[in-house]
Amino acid sequence: MPELPEVETIRKGLAKALENRRIKRVTLRRAGLRSLFPKNFAETLEGRAIRGFRRRAKYILADLEGGYVWLIHLGMSGSFRTLARGHNGAPEKHDHVVIEFDDGTGLAYNDPRRFGQMDVFESAQEATHPALKPIGPEPLERGFDGAVLAERLSGKKTAIKVALLDQRVVAGVGNIYACEALYRAGIDPRRSAHLIKGKNAAALASAIKDVMREALASGGSTLRDHRQLDGSTGYFQHSFDVYGHAGQPCGHCTCQKKSCVRSITQGGRTTFFCPVKQK
């Protein structure tokens, strides 16, 4: 469940459920996810207490006792499930990592498609970690505005929709929120990225912030059967203006058409947009 609002919601759930728990045992139920687990992955986690959970783009970072960071990416289909004290330890299908804490509770990482990723490294290596170093500004942190966005888009000839999915441009935007933000900003997803500047860039930066904040307040979006840690689901999917609405009205434009929302393919992903409102 992977864009910024969903990852942030999961981070909060992990923090609430697991902060200060001590990892007793880590069981890897297959050799790897998107890549192999690093050497000594389980051994490095074992025996350490979790001091807190942070997020950067779509990555969750768990700070471990003794100056280590456990890095997690959920890919397309990763999810966590807490295991109550006295759980029988029987894994479910696609549980790839099972963690037991010293108080008898546990945590299972489940990921059918195995596009997720995990790593562990010393805190001092975080600043230069190859997955983290290239990431662009966090849209919900101070300083992200139209000027910053325009600077990041300058020189990019690719379509603005494709550029928004590049984590070096802005952190945490994925396919849903790229479509929704472009819709709100009234920008055609096919426009060349470097042409988005000035007022357009300001409108787009604002739209990204607004849609992320609103989604966060709704607990993210739940497509298919994805769940939060506690089993609850987000409900921002009910607020989509265009995502998944091809052939339906966008709801806001004045075109009077009953089916203004179109879907096209860009960079191998589906883009939803309203050609009347988005120019």
Added chain:
DNA sequence: CCCACGACCTGCTGGC
């Protein structure tokens, strides 16, 4: 450096 595209996986859906 930039960009386009296929690869990586499994599961679900919709059309026949």
Added chain:
DNA sequence: TGCCAGCAGGTCGTGG
């Protein structure tokens, strides 16, 4: 009912 192509919230490697 069954089968299968196509698609799914992401990223990375390999070409040009």
